[in-house]
Amino acid sequence: MASKACHSPAPTPLKVVIVAYDRAKLLDICGPLQAFSDACLNVGYAAYEVSVVSESGGLITTDTGVKVDTTALDQITPQTVDTLLLAGFDPSMPPISTASLESRLAVYLDQPRRLGSICTGALILAKFGVLDGLEVATHWSACDLLKQEHPTIRVKPDALFVNSGRIWTSAGVSAGIDMALAMIESDLGHLTALNVARSMVLFLKRPGGQSQFSVELRQQIQDARGRFEDLHDWIRNNLTSDLSVPALAEAARMSPRNFSRVYLRETGDSPARAVEKLRTEAVRRLLESAPDSIQVIARRTGFGDDERMRRAFVKTYGVSPQYYRRRFGRQHD
Template identity: 65%
Template sequence: MPSKQATASLKGQRARKVVIVGYDGANLMDICGPMQAFSEARFDDGRRAYYLVLASEAGGPITTDTGVILDTVPLNTAAIRSIDTLLVSGGDLDGPPATTESLRTCLAKYVNRPRRLGSICTGAFILADLGVLDGLRATTHWAFCHRLAQHCPAVTVDPDAIFVTSGRVWTSAGVSAGIDMALAMIEEDLDHRTALEVARGMVLFFKRPGGQSQFSAELRQQISGANGRFDRLHHWIRSNLATDISVPVLANVAHMSPRNFARVYVRETGESPARAVERIRVEAARRLLETGHDPVHTVARRAGFGDDERMRRAFVKILGVSPQDYRNRFGRTAKT
């Protein structure tokens, strides 16, 4: 039997209000993924820990990107009572601008009210257009990180993060990353055990190993200069992975002196030649692990790492997972 003090404490716990903002064309999983996670969270006495509201600018039905129609309440109605967390879902960035233009105007009235503000996937663009992310670190779906950085230079974009917290502002990567962010919010609000129980119930990683890099099809944004100056060199590297790829060799291919090459390369790409070669080798190894059945040590040799331990260190550093773990997740057949 709980003590009187504990019983009083339980009765004093109030469900936190979470408002998720949708609109026509919003990603269905951006909305439903976090909602499901929050709805699974319970206080010790079994009561729901969150009160969930799906809102849109005008209320009424919205048609998500899948064609599924969801009913919503007007945002001004949802904002009448205290909001603990306000989350903006993502959607098609190339859709009609009018879809989110008036929504941004409406949202501007409420972004300072919640204790916590966040976005899921490309919802970060809506927050960025409101100036909410200026001076902060943020993320979005890996395919749009470069676009967000160009669109809003005042935002420090982290292309590898699953989610980012900057004070009261949270941003998450694409689609399912909204669930990762919701789990972290539950852990912050309640405790580790509750968040872990929610993750188990949803059959999810509580804290997903690695970052977005392990899911992106290419790392070209990280290994190409803004003006494509070294694209031909990168193609040469990909074709000669098992050979000696030192700075003097690369400089010779680029028809530059080694000293000038190293300096210009860092200036144009933001990373050293050695770092770029390592990334390209990791990308090549990823494809071999995804599509073939060669042993890991053979993949390491074909990708130019020389041995599997050197490749393992590069994978952990860049992707956050080992080569074997990567193959287990993304290979043609999972290991048992």
């Protein structure tokens, strides 16, 4: 696993180096590695040569206990590296012996066309000052720590990945795959990236600005005690019904005044905002899978008016429903 290249005569492959160490997250390494390797298979030539490196080379033990064979960093010529990525780690289990690795890494940072981190690898990359003043993504659990240690960095806590010029950073482990797909799209085109996503059985290739959490997951996190789980299920099944506060309060078996107060306290959202989010999530699913027109989707999800739906969708996802469908709808399958 130290070096993986596809075998087919072709232009000089782009050299991708993934920097690892003991206790690095396994998926941070293997996810992008698989994506770049599948890209080679898709285009039929060695578009990439991927090397997994560590300070001394040889076997490293990842956070899962699985050992990965690596190449020694000093065996890689800095000038040959196109993309260099730092794998992340669990902040509760700091990586072993990264100080000396960091000193060796310093000479590699100015050379690559792309420099980046996966997950909490941003905590290591930030130490070199290359993230100062930039918008950056990292795992949601490390956002506050990154802000505290490097206050000039503009951390985007919801982003899956962020491209700030030559600097790329991604959120939690699976988001490293999303970032790799975006790099593949930049290098080899949109169709290749979508084909790689399909080969990896990914539901869709998520845009970098999309939240680390779905609406459902975010509500589960906010409603930690699960007090309104049944209500949320009821809303999802009744999107075209009356979802006013009195109707929701009746469904929750509470008085309207008490319901509004308790719901806001428990979830952090007003009932109206929660309904809008759940309707918008339903819109997203239909845009991905259904052939219905935008107007029909607006009616099916309870928005009624497609302009009202568009405003809510842009507020949540940062793009219009039409754009989202063009990029992620079934016509791309």
